[in-house]
Amino acid sequence: MASFNLVSLRDFIPRTFELFEKGEGKGYSWNSFGKDCLAGLIVGIVALPLAMAFSIAAGGTPAQGLYTAIIAGFCISALGGSRFQIGGPTGAFVVIIYGVISKHGMAGLIAATVLAGLMLVAMGASGLGRFIKYIPYPVTTGFTTGIGVLIFSQQVKDFLGLDIAKSSPGFFAQWSEYFGAIGTIDPATVAVGFGAMGIIILIRRFIPRIPGAAVGVLALTLVCFVFGLPVESIGSRFGGIPSSLPLPRIPPISWNVVRDVFPDAFTIALLAAIESLLSAVVADGMTGDRHNSNTELIAQGIGNIASAIFGGIPATGAIARTATNIKSGATSPISGIIHALTLVLFILLLAPAASAIPLASLSAVLMVVSWDMSNVPRFIRIIRTAPKSDAIVLITTFILTIAFDLTFAVEVGVVLAIFLFLRRMIEIGTIKSENDDLIAELTYGDIEKHGIAANSIKALYQKDIEVFSINGPFFFGVADTLQQVLRGLRKNPKAFILRMQDVPAIDSTGITALESLLTQCRRGKIRLILCGIREQPKRALEKAGFINEIGRENVLNTLDDALRNWE
Numbered sequence: 001m002a003s004f005n006l007v008s009l010r011d012f013i014p015r016t017f018e019l020f021e022k023g024e025g026k027g028y029s030w031n032s033f034g035k036d037c038l039a040g041l042i043v044g045i046v047a048l049p050l051a052m053a054f055s056i057a058a059g060g061t062p063a064q065g066l067y068t069a070i071i072a073g074f075c076i077s078a079l080g081g082s083r084f085q086i087g088g089p090t091g092a093f094v095v096i097i098y099g100v101i102s103k104h105g106m107a108g109l110i111a112a113t114v115l116a117g118l119m120l121v122a123m124g125a126s127g128l129g130r131f132i133k134y135i136p137y138p139v140t141t142g143f144t145t146g147i148g149v150l151i152f153s154q155q156v157k158d159f160l161g162l163d164i165a166k167s168s169p170g171f172f173a174q175w176s177e178y179f180g181a182i183g184t185i186d187p188a189t190v191a192v193g194f195g196a197m198g199i200i201i202l203i204r205r206f207i208p209r210i211p212g213a214a215v216g217v218l219a220l221t222l223v224c225f226v227f228g229l230p231v232e233s234i235g236s237r238f239g240g241i242p243s244s245l246p247l248p249r250i251p252p253i254s255w256n257v258v259r260d261v262f263p264d265a266f267t268i269a270l271l272a273a274i275e276s277l278l279s280a281v282v283a284d285g286m287t288g289d290r291h292n293s294n295t296e297l298i299a300q301g302i303g304n305i306a307s308a309i310f311g312g313i314p315a316t317g318a319i320a321r322t323a324t325n326i327k328s329g330a331t332s333p334i335s336g337i338i339h340a341l342t343l344v345l346f347i348l349l350l351a352p353a354a355s356a357i358p359l360a361s362l363s364a365v366l367m368v369v370s371w372d373m374s375n376v377p378r379f380i381r382i383i384r385t386a387p388k389s390d391a392i393v394l395i396t397t398f399i400l401t402i403a404f405d406l407t408f409a410v411e412v413g414v415v416l417a418i419f420l421f422l423r424r425m426i427e428i429g430t431i432k433s434e435n436d437d438l439i440a441e442l443t444y445g446d447i448e449k450h451g452i453a454a455n456s457i458k459a460l461y462q463k464d465i466e467v468f469s470i471n472g473p474f475f476f477g478v479a480d481t482l483q484q485v486l487r488g489l490r491k492n493p494k495a496f497i498l499r500m501q502d503v504p505a506i507d508s509t510g511i512t513a514l515e516s517l518l519t520q521c522r523r524g525k526i527r528l529i530l531c532g533i534r535e536q537p538k539r540a541l542e543k544a545g546f547i548n549e550i551g552r553e554n555v556l557n558t559l560d561d562a563l564r565n566w567e
Contacts, residue, residue: 012125014079014295016333032331039328040338043086046211046324047073047339048346050369052234052354053362054089057154058097060106060313062234062354063241065089066347068307070245070340072315075303077336081129081295082280084287086321086336087303091369092143092271093314095150095401100264102169108261110251113308115258115265120272120301129293135274136420138382138394139413141375143271146401146409148374155363155370161189161231171402189231189360196220196364204368211324213365220361235355243351245344248309267410268304268314276300276317286326320372393420422475431481434467434499435460438559456563459494465566467559469499474510474537482513492524495566499559501532510537511544518550529554531562 019028047069055065069088076087100109123129153174157167163184167174196216203212224231234240280291300316307315325335346354379398383391393416400409439460459465468485496517521528528550533541538555541547547555556562 015083035329036335039330039335042328043325043339044342045214049213049217053365058094059101061238068312068315070343071310072303072307074340075306076299077333080299081292084283084326085317086325087315090318092275110308111253111257112261112265113314116268117301117304119269120297124294124297129297136417138390139417142394142397145374145379146398148370152370155366158359159193159363161186188229192220192358193360193364196361217361221357224358231358234357240355241351272316279317279319279322430471464494466493467497471502474503474506495527497529497562506537529562531556
């Protein structure tokens, strides 16, 4: 059985260190630097409207989105375990951030972001990175589809220019307000929104190499400026964007605040871990590279802590921006650092111009993003083709995300993921009687080859020996099946042989089941023999004292040995 070390020294070495390695095929060249600069510039342009749009949708300011993309994006690229990961604000966080700000204010969000960062560092340091990415697909799909629907719902107000002071955080309450304010739709705002959306869709369809979101926002900003359209803009709502970065400030966090925001912090950490590792896996598939999950989680944690210190919002690896980075020719994490520096230059040089950006154009960007996140065809395909249990989990997480809140949906989703895993383990583990197969196999012509006496064949036929094999992990589900097998025997055999060569692992419940089996066998004067035990189960049984309890003479290497020594 393969063994896995959860962490190693390499889990704490960022991929940027590879730039300083010596040897053939290693190191960093000026040619690579040129490619990274171009890729970083392109990704920075793509990230610009997204960073502001995600922050506004989450209840923050456009400046906070930019600060997050700069600070967290820099840390994630410089310290991460992927060569191509681009970090920053993403759609997955919009709903949870909106809820945290509604309940606990901006101070609560900053505290939750710091806590989430610490959790991510702990996950990476403890080696959990390689396991988090295996959360069942129906769970993550239910989340992302639900989040996509919620993001779309949140954008309706700004997209239509509805006269609503502040939208409610709940999905159904929002739509009640929208229908109540339907008479306040602003035609100019609607035109701007549909104009930006149309440009984005057309560019994606016919010129996919051009960043459609950036072009759509820029084009409609120019249209509004030239024609003087009276639509709400970043400047009219937020007063513009500062032309400098804020100073770092350690946020004051009390125990009461920690207790209040802890569930939200856990949700942020889990979503950040899932999305960042999923993004890294996508990057690996596109490039043939192999990321380090634990290093990546540590970098994500540091990036979120740094973002909070500079007044930003939660961040994670962004799949779309990471893919853009790769397609633009990136060769190393330097491109992610250049992406952050590109946003710094925008703040220093062009911040006043950002005040003219119409909010409807940013809503159009997010509506397109929400459609991408929802991936309705994939959602429907899982319902139609996946096992019923997967479809139920998918629909449950989707409904909980929309109808309640994301924190509750994540908690239930994790529990459902555990139950799915347990169900799969139970389905994998089987117990099978082998008496009939052995009688057929051990013909009299084979007796000499196996060295097994004829009375053993007769004992198998008469059920004086019962041979059962366990296939798969010996966990609680298999343990329960074993008890049922024993209760179903028609008579007590003289020997009960349990083959365990196909058992890769055993847990405490399995050990307890074996102890119960031994007690039952002794009560019925049945000799219990185990054969073919593999490394992990044998080590666990040794540690539990079961090997000494059953007697080492009853723990044999092969079935032939067991059949020769059953009397």
